[in-house]
Amino acid sequence: xxxxxxxxxxxxxxxxxxxxxxxxxxxxxxxxxxxxxxxxxxxxxxxxxxxxxxxxxxxxxxxxxxxxxxxxxxxxxxxxxxxxxxxxxxxxxxxxxxxxxxxxxxxxxxxxxxxxxxxxxxxxxxxxxxxxxxxxxxxxxxxxxxxxxxx
Amino acid sequence: xxxxxxxxxxxxxxxxxxxxxxxxxxxxxxxxxxxxxxxxxxxxxxxxxxxxxxxxxxxxxxxxxxxxxxxxxxxxxxxxxxxxxxxxxxxxxxxxxxxxxxxxxxxxxxxxxxxxxxxxxxxxxxxxxxxxxxxxxxxxxxxxxxxxxxx
DNA sequence: TGATCGGAGATCATTATAGTCTCCGACCAT
DNA sequence: ATGGTCGGAGACTATAATGATCTCCGATCA
Numbered sequence: 001x002x003x004x005x006x007x008x009x010x011x012x013x014x015x016x017x018x019x020x021x022x023x024x025x026x027x028x029x030x031x032x033x034x035x036x037x038x039x040x041x042x043x044x045x046x047x048x049x050x051x052x053x054x055x056x057x058x059x060x061x062x063x064x065x066x067x068x069x070x071x072x073x074x075x076x077x078x079x080x081x082x083x084x085x086x087x088x089x090x091x092x093x094x095x096x097x098x099x100x101x102x103x104x105x106x107x108x109x110x111x112x113x114x115x116x117x118x119x120x121x122x123x124x125x126x127x128x129x130x131x132x133x134x135x136x137x138x139x140x141x142x143x144x145x146x147x148x149x150x151x
Numbered sequence: 152x153x154x155x156x157x158x159x160x161x162x163x164x165x166x167x168x169x170x171x172x173x174x175x176x177x178x179x180x181x182x183x184x185x186x187x188x189x190x191x192x193x194x195x196x197x198x199x200x201x202x203x204x205x206x207x208x209x210x211x212x213x214x215x216x217x218x219x220x221x222x223x224x225x226x227x228x229x230x231x232x233x234x235x236x237x238x239x240x241x242x243x244x245x246x247x248x249x250x251x252x253x254x255x256x257x258x259x260x261x262x263x264x265x266x267x268x269x270x271x272x273x274x275x276x277x278x279x280x281x282x283x284x285x286x287x288x289x290x291x292x293x294x295x296x297x298x299x300x301x302x
Numbered sequence: 303t304g305a306t307c308g309g310a311g312a313t314c315a316t317t318a319t320a321g322t323c324t325c326c327g328a329c330c331a332t
Numbered sequence: 333a334t335g336g337t338c339g340g341a342g343a344c345t346a347t348a349a350t351g352a353t354c355t356c357c358g359a360t361c362a
Binding site for chain 4: 005006007044046047050064065066067068069
C-alpha cells in the first residue's frame with residue numbers, strides 16, 4: 001500500500017521535534033536526547049535510538065556523547081528533504097523491486113515486462129515530490145507540495 | 152521503501168497485456184485467460200488467478216466462465232487509473248497507518264503527533280499522481296507481444 | 303570514577319507477503 | 333447430459349520484513 005515504515009515515522013517525528021527545539025524561541029540550540037523524544041511521542045526508546053543512530057550516520061543530525069549529550073541538526077531544516085530522511089532509514093526508495101536491480105539480479109518477468117518503464121516514471125515523480133518537501137516545510141504547518149506528473 | 156507488492160505488479164502486467172490484446176490490431180476483442188498471462192510473464196498461475204479475481208471484483212475487468220472463457224477490460228484503458236488498480240489489489244493506499252484510522256483506532260503517538268498533517272498532504276499528492284496516469288498511458292512505447300492465435 | 307549518554311550487535315515476536323492446495327460452480331462443444 | 337475447460341473462493345504453508353527488546357561497549361562530563 002505504499003506504506004512507509006514505523007521507523008520512518010519515528011524519524012520524521014524526531015527530526016521535527018529536534019528542529020522545533022533548535023529553531024524555536026524557548027531553548028534555541030539545545031541538544032535533545034533520545035529519552036526525551038521517546039517519552040514525548042510514546043516511541044519505544046531503543047527503537048528510536050536505532051533510528052536516530054541511522055540519521056546520524058547519514059549526516060542529517062550530529063550526535064554528542066556523554067552526560068548532557070544528545071542530537072543536533074547537522075543541516076538547516078530547509079536542507080533536509082523528506083526524501084533524504086526516508087532514504088536514511090529505509091534505503092533507496094524504489095516502488096518496485098526491479099528498479100534497482102543492477103548486476104546479477106534476475107527478474108523472472110523481466111524479459112517480457114511491460115510495466116517497468118512507466119513504473120520508473122511514477123517512481124521518479126514520487127521521488128521529486130519527496131525531494132521538494134523539507135523539514136522546514138513540516139514546521140510551518142503549510143508544507144509545500146509540487147506535483148510533477150511526467151507523462 | 153514505498154514499495155508496491157508483487158501482486159500489484161502482476162495486476163499491472165496483466166491489465167497491460169489484456170489492454171494490448173483488446174485494443175491491438177491482431178486479435179481485437181479477444182478474451183484472455185489466466186494461463187496465457189501466467190506463461191507469458193512467468194507469474195505463478197494461482198497467484199495471478201487471485202489477482203485477476205480481485206480486479207474483476209472491483210469492476211476493472213469482466214470475467215467469462217467456461218471454455219473459451221477469460222477476461223476483458225470492463226472500462227476503456229483511458230478510464231483505468233493506476234490508483235484504482237493498486238487500490239483494487241492492496242486496499243486504500245495510505246502512506247502511514249494513522250491516515251485511515253477512523254473510529255476506535257488508537258495511535259500511541261497521536262496526541263503529540265507533529266507529522267500527521269504534512270504526511271497526509273504527501274499522501275494526497277501521490278494519490279493524485281497515480282490518479283492522473285491511466286492504463287492507456289502505459290500502453291505507449293512498450294515492445295510486445297506475439298500471441299499464438301489458438302484454434 | 304561513576305552516572306549518563308550514544309553506538310552496535312544479536313535476538314525474538316509479530317505481521318505481511320508470496321505462494322500453494324483443494325474444491326466448487328459456470329460454461330461450451332460434442 | 334456430460335466431460336473438459338474455464339473462473340471463484342477458501343484454507344493453508346512458508347518466507348521475509350518489520351517492530352521491538354536485550355546486552356554490552358565506549359565516550360564524556362561533573
